[in-house]
Every structure is written in structure tokens, then in C-alpha cells.
Amino acid sequence: MKYKTLLAKKYLNTFLINCIGLRKIPIPAIEWIDNIKLQFIFSTESSFNLQYRCLEFSKMLRKMGVGPYQANCYIMGCDKTSEGLVIDPGDEVLRIVEEISRNSLKIRQILITHGHIDHIGAAKELRDITKAPVLIHSLDAPALNFPPDGHLQDGQKIEVGHYSITAIHTPGHSPGGMCFYAPGAVFTGDTLFAGSIGRTDFAGGNHQQLIEGVIKKIFPLGDDIRVYPGHGPATTVGRERLTNPFFRMSQTP
Ligand SMILES: [Zn+2]
Numbered sequence: 001m002k003y004k005t006l007l008a009k010k011y012l013n014t015f016l017i018n019c020i021g022l023r024k025i026p027i028p029a030i031e032w033i034d035n036i037k038l039q040f041i042f043s044t045e046s047s048f049n050l051q052y053r054c055l056e057f058s059k060m061l062r063k064m065g066v067g068p069y070q071a072n073c074y075i076m077g078c079d080k081t082s083e084g085l086v087i088d089p090g091d092e093v094l095r096i097v098e099e100i101s102r103n104s105l106k107i108r109q110i111l112i113t114h115g116h117i118d119h120i121g122a123a124k125e126l127r128d129i130t131k132a133p134v135l136i137h138s139l140d141a142p143a144l145n146f147p148p149d150g151h152l153q154d155g156q157k158i159e160v161g162h163y164s165i166t167a168i169h170t171p172g173h174s175p176g177g178m179c180f181y182a183p184g185a186v187f188t189g190d191t192l193f194a195g196s197i198g199r200t201d202f203a204g205g206n207h208q209q210l211i212e213g214v215i216k217k218i219f220p221l222g223d224d225i226r227v228y229p230g231h232g233p234a235t236t237v238g239r240e241r242l243t244n245p246f247f248r249m250s251q252t253p
């Protein structure tokens, strides 16, 4: 699949993107490519030529695969205040700090989806450098080799610049597993991946809890919400709700 280069914001709402290459019609008809929200408009018979309309750009968001497990570390920033947060600094603190500097961000929060080493490995170093507090659910806090600055609870709001992020407790991959919802996007850690879910055979894991948590707390966020998982590519809530094999089975009456 190939996309013509997406240009500047001035094309918002009018720019049509031709997608060249064989692919299925997207489900749902709203898609994200990089940080751009697109609405599917038109396809030729062969579906070699799809057209999208650009709806909006997401917030300043960087995704970096870090460490040997290539856990996704996300850096999110407020364009207006240049305040930002980091989700899951798993490793490679220097690369993370470089990216923060490149975007001239003042990091205000370090959020941890869960206490596995590939997601927390650089948390202490990043805290020492940025002086931002590290927040994690109390049930996963013992995995850190330092006391966190705060414990996350289900429904807690975290304000960064003009953004409000909501912490959602989704145990199952680990007892203190959290997802983070920001308008338009949800960061799911190792709870939900594109086409799969996290392992539940670690200590404290629970398959049923994970499935129920996603169905009750993530799916209701809306089909066009972008899902940023702890490993692998981004997806959408709708795509996972309709095509993820772990949920297709669960939702069959
Ligand atoms: Zn994990």
C-alpha cells in the first residue's frame, strides 16, 4: 500500500488522498494514517484507487519502538503550551530525550501502562532528567525499582497542557494494567494490539478479565478512536471490535 504524500494543514477538509495498491475497504470508513484522520470517500471497482478526505490532524504525537522488545514509547505534546507527557519509557532514554528536545517539550507526566520491564526500563532515568512524576497503578508499582510519584486509579484525569487524559484500569495482562484515553485516541499498553491481545499467562494475568475490560471500557469509546498499543502498529477501536479474533468469539451470543 502506498499513499501520496500528505501535505500541509491548509489542505484540511479538502485534500483528497489517492491510495494506490490493492486493499480492502477500510472498516470503519474513518481511518488514520500517521497523525492524520481520514474519511474514506471513493474507490474504483478494482479498489486499486481509494480516495480519502482529510478530517483532522491529531495532537503532536511521536511513537518510538524502544529496546529489544520494541515496546512502543509515546510522546504526546500540547501545541499551545509545549507541555507534554511520555507513556511507557521502556528503554533507550537518550533517544526519548532527544525526541523531547527536538519538539521543545516540557514533560509534565510519565505514565506507565503496566509494570513489565519493556515498558518501565527507562522510567527512573527519564524522571531524573525531566523531573516529571512517574504514575502507575498501585498493583503494578512493586515492579519499579523506585517508589513512584503517584498511583493511578480508574477514571483519574491527568491534565497536560490543554489536554485531559483519562486513566482506565484494564487488568488481565497484569493486575495494574492501565489504558490512557485522550480525545480521539487510546493508548492500550499490552492489553490490546492490532489483531491480538496481550498474554495472560504471566503472574497475576487473567484472560477473562482482559476480555471484559476491553469490551466494557475500550469498545464504548467509539469505533473511530485510534488505538495505540504497547507493541506493533496502531489500529482503531472499530477495526478491533469487528475483526480481532479474540473479541469476535466473545461477542457471539
Ligand atoms: Zn507486558
Ligand SMILES: [Zn+2]
Residues within 6 Å of the ligand: 069, 071, 116, 118, 119, 190, 230, 231
Ligand atoms: Zn510489552
